Amino acid sequence: MMGKSSWMVKTFFKMKPGVAGKFIKGMLGAKKYYRSIGAAVVNMKDLVRCMCCPDMCKFECPSLRVTRKEMYAPATKARIAYHIERGDLDPANPHTAEIPYMCTNCNGCKHWCPMDISTGQLLKGVRADLVARDCVSDDLKDFDTRVLENGTTFTKTTFTSRPEFDVRAENPDVFYYMGCVMAEKKPEAVLANMAILKKAGVTFSTLAAERCCCGGPSNTVGFQATTRHLAAKNLALFARSGAKTIVTDCPACADTLRNTYKELGFKHGYMVFTTVEFFKLLIEQGTLKLSKPVNETITYHDPCITARYFDDVTSARAILGKIPGLVLKEPFLTKEETQCCGMGGVSHVHHPEESEAIGKQRYDQLLSTGAKFIVTACPACEQGFMIAAGKDSTRVVDIAELIAAAIE
Ligand code: SF4
Ligand code: SF4
Known part of the structure; x- marks a missing residue:
């Protein structure tokens, strides 16, 4: 941190004594206002x-x-x-x-x-x-009502219309918590995550027909009461599942389950992993082997939450590095300096045009690497890039789809 601020300290010490004194006096004097x-x-x-x-x-x-x-x-x-x-x-x-x-x-x-x-x-x-x-705007009030009534950021049927999403095991190793956006916009990645867990011999439940939105989006736009309501429901569901570990395909859900619930006063002892963190562990333990070549050129987009909330820019690259035949082309702005996909902060609900413009800027940056596919590990980023891609949306790939393709 000092490195970032050192120029300010130097500037202060270069001030003439009278100016520096006035500066400090002004800052302290104004504080009371x-x-x-x-x-x-x-x-x-x-x-x-x-x-x-x-x-x-x-x-x-x-x-x-x-x-x-x-x-x-x-x-x-x-x-x-x-x-x-x-x-x-x-x-x-x-x-x-x-x-x-x-x-x-x-x-x-x-x-x-x-x-x-x-x-x-x-x-x-x-x-x-x-x-x-x-x-708050009517758009946001409608969003809050929808989340409360449907239990998802989309429709009531996001989870119930796909019986294959609903998995129930007795005392499973993990609870696989699907994000609303992943289930609605990238169902193929949900199926890939399930296939990977099965292949690695990890037992899991999803209880998809009963799970609710994590409440993260509501918290972000200020509806803390809604988040508290959803937190209580989800924690009761996790307890009923018998799992002690939660694996989620959405970094924003991971942040909510891991951090926001505790900030809002909910105490729990669950270990919460993103799919990327969990699959990296499985690879290190030798229970997941990526041996089938995937002869493609990809670029990787670091989701803001993994790169700048969790400070994790290594897990996904460790996995990608294990896939035979895969060529990774890093974009100019990468890792901690990644740029936003435009979908965070529920922006697509309250400022859709700006949200899509941000997504398009990042999409163009990523494609300028010359890669055929954009790989990332966040359903919101994938949604933003799929909107930008239009009819080329198959160029946007969740890392789970790539891992599943590399399993024999
Ligand atoms: S977040 Fe930006 S504007 Fe705010 S204090 Fe830091 S540098 Fe300044
Ligand atoms: S959109 Fe701007 S103000 Fe908001 S978190 Fe990103 S950089 Fe900060």
Whole structure:
């Protein structure tokens, strides 16, 4: 962290003594004005630090990049959010309340921030405060109702229309928790995950007909009560399954089950793995062997959550490196510097045009490697790239499909 901020420290020490003194006095003197009105979910201390920053992460923000509007730059969003929290701006004005939502929660800002702040994470708290004040768009209210009524971010039939998704085993090794987006948009990857688990001799249950959305999307846009409701239901289901380990095909679900539930006060002792983390372990243990050649050229897109929330840029590459015949071409922006697919932060619900524009930018970057296939390990990224690909959507591949193809 010091490496990122060292230039600021140097700048400060290069100030003339009188200027440095004024700077410190001004910062300390102004501190007392930086107060919220009433109770707030948002972390006000970090919100103030972010809004006072000269926007050093600005170049990375995908929302700013596609809109080209200063009001969507990270520190500007923090400033507007701060004035909403303090009561200077009216959140009942839909133009104001919309601004904290123009963010895909990609954590690109945090990667570059000298203070390790994520504007996106701060805005989650602001959105919870907006929901508490009933200042959210009808699109988001409809989304919340849909999740509560259907138990998925899509329709009631996402899981029930496919009986093959519903697997029940007694005291299984793992609970395979399918993400809503994977089941709805990439069912072939769900089947690939099941085939891999079977091949490795791992017993599993899905209880697909009863499982609910993890609640992560609702939490991201501020509906914490919905997330609490879904967390209680899912944890009861996991307990009933008898499994002690949860494997999920969606990094956002993994983050919710692993971290958000605990942040919202739910204690549990489940080990939560992404499919990539779990399959890497199986390969290391020798229970999963990738011996069949896959003679293709691919590029790999690091999902924001695995690269910048979990700091894991090695597991997927370790797996890809074991597949005979596979050629990996890294994109220019890769690993921790990966760029957003546009689908995070439920953006496709509240800002569909911008969400698709972000996805298209990244899709073009990935294809400029010359690779035939884009491989990733997140159903939301896959959805974003499949929209960008149009009729070429078969070029977008989940890593599970590739692993399944490499098993004899
Ligand atoms: S996230 Fe960090 S670098 Fe970006 S505007 Fe906020 S404080 Fe500044
Ligand atoms: S999380 Fe991503 S979209 Fe949101 S402010 Fe930071 S860089 Fe921009």
